[in-house]
Amino acid sequence: MAPPYMGILHSAFWTLIFSMPVFIVRRLMQSVLVLCFMSLLVFVGVYAIGNPVDILINPQADQADIERAIAALGLDKPLWQQYLIFLKQALAGDLGKSFAYNIPAIQLILERMPATLELALAATGMAVFLGIPLGLWAGLKPDSWPGKLIMTGSILGFSLPTFWVGLMLIMLFAVELGWLPSNGRGPTTELLGIPVSFLSWEGVRHLILPATNLALFKLSLIIRLTRAGTREALLQDYVKFARAKGLSSTRVVGVHVLKNIMIPIVTVIGLEFGSVIAFAIVTESIFAWPGMGKLIIDSINVLDRPVIVAYLLIIVSLFILINLAVDIVYSLLDPRVRISEAKG
Amino acid sequence: MTESTLRVENLRTHFFTRQGVVKAVEDVSFSVGAGRILGLVGESGSGKSMTGYSIMGLVDPPGRVVAGRILLGGKDLRTLAPDEMRKVRGNRIAMIFQDPMMTLNPVLRVDTQMIEAIQAHADVSRAAALERARDALARVGIPSPQERLSAYPHQFSGGMRQRVAIAIALLNKPDLIIADEPTTALDVTIQGQILFEMQKLARESGTALIWITHDLSVIAGLADEICVMYAGRIVEHGSVDQVLDAPLHPYTHGLIDSVPSRGRRGEPLRQIPGMTPSLLDLAPGCAFRDRCARADGACAEDPALSSPVAGRQVRCFHPLTQSAVA
Numbered sequence: 001m002a003p004p005y006m007g008i009l010h011s012a013f014w015t016l017i018f019s020m021p022v023f024i025v026r027r028l029m030q031s032v033l034v035l036c037f038m039s040l041l042v043f044v045g046v047y048a049i050g051n052p053v054d055i056l057i058n059p060q061a062d063q064a065d066i067e068r069a070i071a072a073l074g075l076d077k078p079l080w081q082q083y084l085i086f087l088k089q090a091l092a093g094d095l096g097k098s099f100a101y102n103i104p105a106i107q108l109i110l111e112r113m114p115a116t117l118e119l120a121l122a123a124t125g126m127a128v129f130l131g132i133p134l135g136l137w138a139g140l141k142p143d144s145w146p147g148k149l150i151m152t153g154s155i156l157g158f159s160l161p162t163f164w165v166g167l168m169l170i171m172l173f174a175v176e177l178g179w180l181p182s183n184g185r186g187p188t189t190e191l192l193g194i195p196v197s198f199l200s201w202e203g204v205r206h207l208i209l210p211a212t213n214l215a216l217f218k219l220s221l222i223i224r225l226t227r228a229g230t231r232e233a234l235l236q237d238y239v240k241f242a243r244a245k246g247l248s249s250t251r252v253v254g255v256h257v258l259k260n261i262m263i264p265i266v267t268v269i270g271l272e273f274g275s276v277i278a279f280a281i282v283t284e285s286i287f288a289w290p291g292m293g294k295l296i297i298d299s300i301n302v303l304d305r306p307v308i309v310a311y312l313l314i315i316v317s318l319f320i321l322i323n324l325a326v327d328i329v330y331s332l333l334d335p336r337v338r339i340s341e342a343k344g
Numbered sequence: 345m346t347e348s349t350l351r352v353e354n355l356r357t358h359f360f361t362r363q364g365v366v367k368a369v370e371d372v373s374f375s376v377g378a379g380r381i382l383g384l385v386g387e388s389g390s391g392k393s394m395t396g397y398s399i400m401g402l403v404d405p406p407g408r409v410v411a412g413r414i415l416l417g418g419k420d421l422r423t424l425a426p427d428e429m430r431k432v433r434g435n436r437i438a439m440i441f442q443d444p445m446m447t448l449n450p451v452l453r454v455d456t457q458m459i460e461a462i463q464a465h466a467d468v469s470r471a472a473a474l475e476r477a478r479d480a481l482a483r484v485g486i487p488s489p490q491e492r493l494s495a496y497p498h499q500f501s502g503g504m505r506q507r508v509a510i511a512i513a514l515l516n517k518p519d520l521i522i523a524d525e526p527t528t529a530l531d532v533t534i535q536g537q538i539l540f541e542m543q544k545l546a547r548e549s550g551t552a553l554i555w556i557t558h559d560l561s562v563i564a565g566l567a568d569e570i571c572v573m574y575a576g577r578i579v580e581h582g583s584v585d586q587v588l589d590a591p592l593h594p595y596t597h598g599l600i601d602s603v604p605s606r607g608r609r610g611e612p613l614r615q616i617p618g619m620t621p622s623l624l625d626l627a628p629g630c631a632f633r634d635r636c637a638r639a640d641g642a643c644a645e646d647p648a649l650s651s652p653v654a655g656r657q658v659r660c661f662h663p664l665t666q667s668a669v670a
């Protein structure tokens with residue numbers, strides 16, 4: 001048998017190269033099932049709530065016009081037929097046109113996606129760059145008053161509802177103090193063909209309040225995770241041994257403790273990114289942020305079924321991608337995973 | 345005897361808990377010279393590790409060294425500023441812990457963990473540090489050290505991991521190594537190898553060694569001197585031969601009796617009756633008196649260390665005499 005260390009490089013390599021496709025295929029098959037089920041739910045749900053035509057078409061229009069419109073949208077056929085047609089077209093890559101905007105639903109969503117992704121990334125970035133240092137502090141000095149304050153803050157962040165915090169932020173910083181805008185995205189700049197806010201000062205000002213609002217819950221989560229991880233790591237022998245080697249406390253905390261607690265933190269940040277995007281619906285509605293979340297709320301209001309289905313498809317795909325990325329990063333961070341996967 | 349490497353005088357380490365004060369180390373004094381091995385023996389909870397941590401300045405709150413002197417080469421470590429003490433740790437005094445599965449950081453490569461130990465104390469290039477790390481691994485008997493440097497701890501067996509920890513302790517050629525039960529978690533063959541190598545090392549390099557264990561049989565073949573600890577205090581001190589052949593303290597006697605030996609094959613092992621007392625608000629008087637066959641009214645007072653035999657010390661009002669042991 002080859003000595004185990006010969007396998008270090010190999011195992012990481014093989015794991016990434018060979019186990020990923022299997023894994024991707026399995027995930028994909030699961031997600032296709034989820035999608036079929038969800039699209040069916042949307043079809044039945046929209047059908048049960050009402051007729052899109054009633055909302056979309058001018059009630060003053062004459063009967064012939066209305067019937068032509070219904071036929072054009074494919075809504076004259078029985079529900080099961082509509083669903084089969086949808087499935088057939090979906091397999092060919094066509095998710096249909098938005099009833100309201102009359103452009104492909106996917107295109108509509110993709111146009112709104114950068115705004116949501118930017119908001120979600122900004123919020124996650126805030127949660128990470130504030131949450132990890134604060135959590136470390138609270139973990140290293142749990143009995144100091146800043147440590148206690150941080151924990152109290154994180155309890156508030158957990159328990160206050162997002163929409164309420166959003167309204168309070170608007171009242172304080174936009175209405176009372178007038179420091180920050182609370183409405184819309186502001187001017188955008190093109191970066192590699194994608195419109196972004198963060199490159200202009202005015203854009204950043206528009207981003208601050210909604211990103212803070214969206215970040216609050218994740219920030220609390222990361223603070224608690226980091227604090228718990230730090231407190232646990234500090235009790236471990238490897239920390240005592242690191243100190244016994246005469247390392248500075250900066251190195252003990254910054255390398256020995258942090259590298260260990262990064263494993264669960266990165267996993268949770270990654271897995272939660274999907275839910276940040278999903279939660280953006282509330283924040284986008286409050287701050288009139290022109291992203292996918294606001295689009296989906298508007299689409300539900302007018303029963304714009306193709307957009308709702310396409311939104312779900314995009315969200316599910318994002319979740320798959322995120323999970324995949326998390327798995328890869330996880331195996332890079334934790335050497336023990338690489339080996340056990342190579343063996344197993 | 346020559347000047348000792350480490351001299352501990354009247355060391356007291358207490359834990360200030362909500363329930364009260366725990367006197368984990370109480371009035372402990374000993375010294376160990378260059379190339380000498382001192383065995384620190386005692387039951388679980390007797391304060392052996394805390395003695396080691398106190399010397400290293402690694403006692404965590406609510407614990408604190410409250411009194412005593414810790415003289416390393418004549419300088420009292422308790423008077424050092426935190427950063428000066430950091431420079432002593434891992435450089436002049438190294439410590440090895442019990443569980444080799446836990447002491448190495450699982451997510452850092454062995455070379456990282458070795459290089460940082462060197463660079464914490466000397467301005468050495470990475471390449472030079474790597475070379476020293478490799479030599480240290482070779483010295484503790486790790487095969488193909490060059491390749492093993494880039495491995496992670498989980499890729500080593502328990503015995504090999506403990507060798508890595510020992511190699512790390514050796515990196516900066518310390519004056520003193522405190523080994524806190526480093527072989528307890530290992531199987532007997534590996535334990536034997538490591539004991540042999542450590543002994544050789546102490547002798548050859550002139551490193552002073554404090555070997556903490558609860559296992560008298562480990563000490564017997566290894567140490568020069570023994571300190572027996574009970575409830576935070578040293579109750580007996582002497583050379584290995586003296587203490588093991590003719591213990592003065594009833595507790596030491598009980599410990600020796602509870603070790604299986606060939607001479608007493610077939611006889612039931614004699615356990616010391618009772619349990620270690622809680623160190624929390626320990627009542628005055630000899631801490632061993634509830635378990636001691638020789639206890640009498642006098643033992644309600646604190647016994648002081650006395651020296652009934654030249655070169656030996658015992659903390660007991662009624663030490664065993666030669667005839668009583670036989």
Ligand SMILES: Nc1ncnc2c1ncn2[C@@H]1O[C@H](COP(=O)(O)OP(=O)(O)OP(=O)(O)O)[C@@H](O)[C@H]1O
Nearest residue numbers: 359361366368387388389390391392393394395623
């Ligand atoms: N955090 C703490 N709070 C209160 N008391 C403590 C604390 N840590 C240790 N002690 C006390 O210190 C005493 C000595 O502990 P120590 O770890 O030195 O024992 P030991 O002799 O090394 O035992 P073992 O063989 O189990 O390692 C224990 O009996 C315990 O009561």
Ligand code: SF4
Nearest residue numbers: 630633636643660661
């Ligand atoms: S002092 Fe008394 S109780 Fe304590 S060990 Fe000696 S005889 Fe026993």
Ligand SMILES: [Mg+2]
Nearest residue numbers: 392393394524
């Ligand atoms: Mg111990």
